[in-house]
Amino acid sequence: MNEAINLKNYLLPGRIRKKDGYYHLIIDTIHPITKEKIRHSESTKLKVIEESKRKNLENENEAKYRLKLFREKWTKFYFSNSKKDGVENIYFTDYLENWLNSIKAGLQPSTMRGYSINVKRVIIPYFKPKNILLNELKARHIQEFYTYCLTEKKVNPNTVIRYHANICKCLQTALKQELVLSNQADLVDKPKKKVYVAKVLSISKLLTLLKSIESTHLELPTFFSTYYGLRRGEAAGLLWSNIDFKNKKIIIGNTLIEGEKRELINRKSLKTKSSYRTLELIPEVEKFLLEVKEKQEKNKKLFKSSYNYKYNDNICVKENGDLIKLDYITKKFKEITRKLGYDDVHFHCLRHSFATNMYDAGMDMKELQMWLGHSSISTTMDLYLHFLEKRIKESAKILENAMKKGETEIIETNDEKDKK
Known part of the structure; x- marks a missing residue:
């Protein structure tokens, strides 16, 4: 060289x-x-x-x-x-920032934004004042960072696990480049993942919720997630070109995401291959869509040249054609559900509610997997199946009746023996 x-x-x-x-x-x-x-x-x-x-x-x-x-x-x-001389003056935070820039091209904008938030807003500000060199970073330094996040900052363990993933990937790159002798993040004890249990709303509560947000910007994404169990980005990213009114089909083929600078982007590639799916356009949804389309045509005439035609194919837009922001959906939904008396209910709970309510109504697991767009049926079973109290009581009643039936058969058999 x-x-x-x-x-x-x-x-x-x-x-x-x-x-x-x-x-x-x-x-x-x-x-x-x-x-x-x-x-x-x-x-x-x-x-x-x-x-x-x-x-x-x-x-x-x-x-x-x-x-x-x-x-x-x-x-x-x-x-x-020499490799030693090459890193003797390189701080861990400098290398971390350089690594972040180097991986930008290979990541989706929304993923890159998550990485940037973790690295630039949390990890670097913690380590920078400590002036730790890349080749002197030890597992104890990383462990102290996790302890600080969990005990002093009260950060959710799942968030700290994401920090760990960023640090681990960065150091793995440094290891491949022979800039460090080992990946010290591999020696750290990660916090245990906090199991998430979503709240489930009954169909009657869901309909009450929809009634309370009629004609607001929150109504559109909430309606689609309620009726089809769509993810937030899928609901907010529905396209008119994916609605087949003639054949009564609705295609889930676009998701709305945030870029690194929080700009909204239509992404035609979904989470997995299974996420791209074609569902039936039920009458209630068809009627709702036609009403939305009529309103949007009126708004175009009303706003004229000030209407935003950039997102003309998007269904979930404001009166002037602007997209409905994802952060607005999340915050406004939690605000409305709190007012309705539903504790700790957020937008993704609509997806969980759909899965549980439809299973309770008679859908089998394979059908639910298709509707939700899961690549594995185990995901549907493990994450989205919340048995309702009513269903559990019914199961207990079946067990009770079965046991009673068995006891009755024993008594009848004994009576017949006594007669003989």
Whole structure:
């Protein structure tokens, strides 16, 4: 490698960027040998405009000096002779940020947003003040982070497990690159996953809920999830082009997701192959859809040029054609159910309620699997089947009657023997 690049003279190209009133250091280039993308950024915390020209000049010169050090640090990281020298000045948080940027291209926007929130808002802010080098990170450091999240921040164990997944994947990449000797995250005790038990609403309560949100933005996604057990993104992402009024079919073939910058995106590829499914268009839903279509046509004439035609194929839109935001659905749904006296009920409970109510009404497991779009019937059975109290009592009654019948048969047999 050193024959191709003379480290004495070579430095990764970098630049200074003015952003939000501060100087930022930027390296955005291509590795001359491996052709991989190299992207790093760091805020200097130096203001572009100060109270005096002298201070402005000092900050500008200081930013230039720091850029030189920044370029030297990352040049050493990528082109050093020894593996030890290559990481001796690389902090774990710097590598974590670099890793996050490198995996962006291979992830769905919604997944990348989740990773970014975990890494940039939680993991990096915790580790950055500690100045732990990548090759000096130990399992105890990670364990202390999990303990801090669970005890001081009162974070849900399932969320901490997601943090663990991010750290583990990052260190696994470092291990493959021979930048660390082992994946220290593998030595950490993860918190036990908290088993989620969703609340189930009866059909009468679901209909009461729908009645209370008529003509609101929440009505559309709630209606579709109630009648078909759709996931939030599937309900909010239903398309007119996927409604076959002639053959009475409704295709679940699009989901609404949030990108890394919280922008709404129609994603035609669903969670799994089984998630893409064709269901029957029942009369109640058909009638509802036709009414929605009529309202939207009136709104287009009313708003004229100010109507948002970008999402013309989406069913769940506001009066002006804008998409209904996913966060709004989640927050507003919980607010409404709380007012109705339903404790700890959120939007995904509609899916659980659909599964339980339909099973109670006579649907078998295989049918439910198809309606819900599960790739495995075990998912349907393990996660979405909540027996109603009425069903359990009926089962107990069957058991009781069976045992009584057996006792009666014994008595009758004994009576016949006594007669003989």
